[in-house]
Amino acid sequence: MTQLHHSTVPNTKSQIQDPFWSEYIRLVREVVVPYQWEALNDRVPEAEPSRAITNFKIAAGQTKGDFYGMVFQDSDVAKWLEAVAYLLGTQSDPDLEQIADEVIEIIAKAQQPDGYLNTYFTIKEPGHRWTNLAECHELYCAGHMIEAGVAYYQATGKRVLLDVVCRFADYIDTVFGKEPGKLHGYDGHQEIELALMKLYHATGEEKYLKLSSYFIEQRGVTPHFYEEEWRKRGKTSHFPQLTMIFDHAYSQSHLPVREQITAEGHAVRLVYMCTAMADLAAETGDPGLLKACRKLWSNIVSKRMYITGGIGSMEQGESFTMDYDLPGDTAYAETCASIGLIFFAQRMLRISPDSKIADVMERALYNTVVSGMSQDGKKFFYVNPLEVYPAAHGKNKIYDHVKPERQGWFGCACCPPNIARLLASLGDYVYTKQKDTLYVQLYVGSKIDLEMAGKQVRIEQESKYTSNGEVSFRIHTEQATPFTLALRMPEWCDQVEVTAHGKRQVFKSGDEDGYIRLNRIWEPDEVIDVVFSMPVLRMKAHPLVRQNFGKVALQRGPFVYCLEEADNGAGLYQLRLPAGSPFEVQPDDQLHEGLNVIYATGERWTAAEGWEEQLYRSDSRWNKESAPLKFIPYFTWANRGLGEMSVWVEETQSKDV
Template sequence: MYQSDVMETDLRKLTVNDPFLGEYQRLVRNVVIPYQWDALNNRIPDAEPSHAIDNFRIAAGQQDGEFYGMVFQDSDVTKWLEAVAWSLCQKPDAELEKTADEVIDLLAAAQCEDGYLNTWYMLKEPGQRWTNLAECHELYCAGHLFEAAVAFFKATGKRALLEIACRFADHIHRVFGPGEGQIHGYPGHPEIELALMRLYEVTGNRNYLQLANYFVEERGAQPHFYDIEYQKRGGTYHWDNWGEAWMIKDKAYTHAHKPLVEQDEAVGHAVRSVYLMTGVAHLARISGDEAKRQACLRIWNNMVQRRMYITGGIGSQGIGEAFTSDYDLPNDTAYSESCASIGLMMFARRMVEMEGDGHYADVMERALYNTVLGGMSMDGKHFFYVNPLETYPKAIPFNHIYDHIKPVRQRWFGCACCPPNIARTLVALGHYIYTPRADALFINLYVGNRMQVAVGEKNLDLTLSGNYPWQDNVEITIDSAEPVEHTLALRIPGWCEDAQVELNGERYCGEIDKGYLHIRRTWAAGDKIALTLPMPVRRVYGNPLVRHLAGKVALQRGPIVYCLEEADNGSELHNLTLDKNSTFVEVPGSGVMANKILIQAQGYRQGLSAPQDKPLYQFDRPMTCKEPQTLTFIPWFSWANRGEGEMRIWVDESHTCL
């Protein structure tokens, strides 16, 4: 069951050349990374200043001033560094690498003698280190530093950032643990757990593995650590605008209400939840811990079967950016933070590694092609923090249940966790495309690329090509210089009903195990696999327990979820109905929708003559008509790229025109 022989794809030996996601990688490299560098240096007009680089300069004694920003502002810099690192794997850039080296030198200059590095506490609250783990993100920021360090070392071989990270991790290992004089606590915002696992795999230092395990196992222990440190602080709290000690008192908010191995639901802050479970799944696989594995399975199943949107979004309420209860998935007030879907991809990746089950890759794909892509505009300079499934812009300024909803993407945020998170994810796609194991190479995502992976003493070279997800044909060609015996495990997506596979021109029929078709042979240069994944437009219906979806239908083609937008269909989208018997016509997009497939279908618009003259309520049924209208559906990730307007995924369905 446990796979300890999983390797990580070396992104220096993988080149994404996909006509779709390859363009996103080029956008990140050429536009997003420079744009976000300007944002970190307060150079974006009419946008919230970041001050994140200035904070480090002040901490290093290179600039006068005061700390500005959120308590977790440091993490914006380290996520940007991680994006730079993975981008350098795809395409070397001497000038960009030089800028990153200078930032790393800045971090080294700011780091304390004992290894500590956090500009909030160094500048704003000196002497108060580690006094508010529940609220103040010290360990969260450390985790993002560790992830950036691993990425930069793997991308460039340079150790400067890795040494900064290890000094800090060694300091944390001295401070935290079960020993006398150590802090018996854990982070309010999980992140360091998954980062310590990555640091352990790169350095082989078991202290990092043990520390990750300590943080996981201490979570939820009694007496509760958050209460202890709250009392030690004299009952003070950081987020005074969120109600008295709310983060501290609501233990489920951080998955700390009871020991993790006793939990069975996805609860609390959605990003915290999936970041934590990413680390736990990694730890369970490496250590062979069955109790942790079972916790991962239970929490995953609850989340995906009862608390996840069709878009791969998670976290259905704005208050606490959190999960609510089973089947509570409102569309117009959905929170569905971009970071949460990125965390879901991370969790799914670790579950694929542990279980070898395509179900997890199906969810990973759903999150990627919908919410993660939708979190960034097509120009690379505007971002969604929140990703609703329905918007009615006329109501948003006046109704406070929509305070978290933006009908168009923003240039930047005061809390800017999502933009650099999207950037680092898109340039690290190779880690999700493949899961290399000693016994097989699992192909999870059909993103066009060339790659090389070690198989024993030999190398397996292959090229994956196609125009997925718009076309249904994928080709895998072997390019190895010498024959290699190995297994290729091809994911057959859960949405695909009639996949067909040919090997060197002959139909191949093999057993599908946990969603993967395993093909074992001695592969030689020129061998070809042709995979056809038919992707007709399909109607999707919600579980009857999801009250928000009663009588409604959504459209999905391949992994892409579609929506109606005002730009194509006019306003008052709630008056549109899709005919149950209508056929679907696939049409090519144009303008900003170029190179995408749109869907048209017969529907109806319910209308009243002069509705503004009608009473708000009446006893007699109003005289209405349903006029035929051709409905145009666009890929949901591409909405709000043509200005402000209404949008909805779930549409009323009717049998006939009444």
Template sequence: MGQTISKDKAKPVSLKQVQIQDDFWNYYINLVRDVVVPYQWEAINDRVEGAERSGAVNNFKIAAGLEKGDFYGFVFQDTDVAKWLEAVAYLLVTKRDAALEQVADDMIDIIGKAQQPSGYLNTYFTIKEPEAKWTNLTECHELYSAGHMIEAGVAYYQATGKRKLLDIVCRIADDIAVVFGDAPGQIAGYDGHQEVELALVKLYETTGERKYLEISRYFIDKRGQQPSFFVEEADRRGWTTHWNKNKIHIDHEYFQAHKPVREQEAAVGHAVRVVYMLAGMADVARETGDQSLLEACRRLWDNIASKQMYITGGIGSMAHGEAFSFDYDLPNDTVYSETCASIGLIFFAHRMLQLEPNSRYADVMERALYNTVIAGMSRDGRHFFYVNPLEVTPEVCEGRNKNFNHVKPVRQEWFGCACCPPNIARLLASLGEYMYSVKENTVYSHLYIGGQVELMLGETKLQLNQHSSMPWEGKVRYEVTLQQPATFALALRLPDWSSKAEVLVNGKAYTIANVTVDGYAIIDRQWITGDVAELVLEMPVMRVRSHPLVKQNAGKVALQRGPLVYCVEEADNGPQLQQLILPQDSKLEVASDEQLAGGLKVINAEAFRLEIEEWGTQLYRTDSNIKLNPVDATFIPYYAWANRDKGEMSVWVKERV
């Protein structure tokens, strides 16, 4: 297994310790509380007119014997309920709501009635194919679904102290521990869709029951071993497939089962599965001290972040298989970039920060959060993107070219496969968990989001009150409250989007040149109540260019300011955005737009537009008399696109030397 990891790991700060008070993020958190969670409850109860049917709640009622009927939806439909409950739990941590809690309790009662005596819980197999459970792990998501319910059970117990759902999920995990393993009569395999691995570690941390950690490690260690479990399983099943009448085709790379996880060199296959797997690997590495797992996590992180990630923090460039394709293949118009994949990337980054606080993880976490994640939901909280493109032409993606059918120019009300909306809800409801971590005597500040955090450093109680002007201005201020003077270090992340940072303590400059470690400025001193630390970051408009091997962006540039990536939209710049050209020396000015998306900063740019009227009817021309007209182009934050009329959008624009 290799060397062991240092026991001095960073510890995340729990949601109970953080109270967010932030002009930008409180809007989204309140939206989740007031709109998204109630709306999603209506959706999974099939009460949203015009939205795709869910069937998720009714499936549990049927499995519990409370209703008559047939199972409806995907084989993993239970996870919509589980993720909704998890989001509810996080909301109850920050603000108790008796009515919402009662709705959740009632749902938990139904879930309990749907559970089988063995502990098995899955409405599809209970209702539709009881004799087929555990026979098609390759495709049928049984452990994936169990994992989401386990996460909900842990979260709800931590929020309310109520054990009912926790006891339900402990029975699920106990059953899994009986069913899976290398002993005679057990299944020596793992799920096609990773998730249960990270969930079991959460359950271990909550209960202290070691077998939950061990079965998580078992699934990780078993994946990719030869002979292939998926092939052996298919042999036993007669090579049938769940999805159609054809013979199953097993692509081991799609499932990250082509090699043992410690030998994998690059992220391949279904993007969400990759990052869920890596989150579970990081968890097990942290809890067991397995250095070889950490090394694999680092290697795959480097591949994703340096060769397969979009500027928005999106991952998974290929619609076929919702998957990674190959290094530097990052098309903008046929991109998949599932919202869940960026959320999974945040999960992975958060865990790597616990193993080794390094700003590169927090930089990506911030990039995905401010761009792809909140772009995945409209400002009204009732419409969602599953796919997050970087270039959209409505008549193309709504036309006859099936290569673009997955791309939508407007957000949808709901999806038959509705994994993304409840995933957004549970992430935003738990946002406070991602802001800080503590390692020995150092408090790391990863995300600049305003609010209060209370910590214990040894015997000393510390309160930090953070005031942040992000993402519009690069100023952060920390006010310190202590029971008594204390010596500790405050580590402030120096983001990759700012080339100049200034730190002040009590109004005086604090030299950080020699105290910057892994991208964090370390302020190590004795603190007293009333001390103030400030971070001032330059926030210029940056022209971003891709690696030369990203063919799709050759000769193009994107704009970024602070953590926000910008785009051009038809509503501001007219149609045919491919005709826009941005000179390298053009003037870029930041301005406020109070009307769009609740108020934001736009970038106004001096640009050119190719004159199309004089082109005539010729498809091709040989002369060089191409006319360019000067125009004013407006760039808006990518997260805010598609909140007006349907139209074109593009992140990357042509650049003129």
């Protein structure tokens, strides 16, 4: 039996009760998770069969058949279980729990006597475990199962899956490590590293931390493991068309992690790796590792991130490209990558509060992540472009990866379960705690019970943040309790009013780290009212971002806005927003309840008449017509049929400038 351990990470789990987010969580509970269960059991007629549950049954000896699916098919089951666990952690659901328990039974039976657990290798290549870490996602699948095991245990107190993954991790620990005779490798797709840290926090078993650290530190060491194992197995490849074995930057194994200073390669892998690095740095206090985390964080957010919090500028390799290269129409900006960026941000915030990090978390969450799922929970974006011109899709193949409308589940099998597990666990992202300070990182309506200064405290956050910037905190203590409530001052906010006991204070900025600290001895029932001013901001990108030069994007509160054809007509590229033009903010429940749209008077440039069959002319002028512009929150795009969309719009100079 694994010795249970009180995590070194303070428990700051809150229960979400929010006018904006609760609906998304309901969709996860009522639509996404049930749909995925049907899919995993091959009961979705329109989808290719998953066979993921069947694979486990075959490996468990309960049925006969061949393995079916991708080498990482197991992870679909694991991610589903993890999302289920988070749902069970917030609301009892005996039927769902019974289904999950039954799945866990099958998984337990599929585990091999030595602890190994992977249906692909068990069924299809039983003699070839750990022979192709570069390509086969073996430890990646292990990581997802570990995350599920930990989450399920934390939600239900049930240990079956936790014990399974501990045995699996114990076995992995006998296979990998620096000792002679062990494999000196690591997975092509990072995931096991952050999962082992969760397992360490759940169990207190230091060997899991050490194994995570081993995988992190071994990465990028020469001679290169992927080439060594490739030679050892006779130079074969599972995916000869891919470049995983030799393109080391793709999997962030081109350099030891501590020497990596720019975000390279596959974006999801990079942020999963950084999440584990930050976990390790938090636990060990290793200054070199923390420095590496900060360098990579800084490179991402100051040079390689879309204004929507999307990361990954190209389809090829689902990868980063270079500093300041942020094309809007051929963007990748995978939903999963922004989810990984939120994981990384959360871990960094646990180390030390920094409002700028939380700003990025908020940016990714309120724009790319929430854009990733339709408002009925049934359709998803895998890729999140900042500009689409649908007529060119299917014609110019540089856009083939970009879908101008959200797709059904199987158009993008990895992102929906990732959205599900993030939203179902959103309560983990609202607060962080350092000693006797509770940091509010997100203004999401929620309830949290926790210990401050050795006493039980309940904080209820009520939030109209997405509508008008109003948030209130009701603080319940059993007796007067001294602690600090630190409110993040969002980067887009120029003024915060904080009212307590009828006393109103106005803040123009936070402390050096960006937080407004309310340091009090809290009486049993106190209320803090907070109002964030939400000006419409004309955002510009760094002048080296050539794709956005001369353009502006609007932002108000946490939301980045965009123009859509449905509101502004076709030919968005002809629209211009004059510098200094005034804005009108209006509620608009049609797109999304309680949200605001922005109106402005812009210009539509047109070319003089008479083009007919001419393609190039020297005698044409631009005409300018006044054009009413309507901007909507980016995440609400693509809900009104196929049409053009653009986040960035050309800015013209007013004549008096």
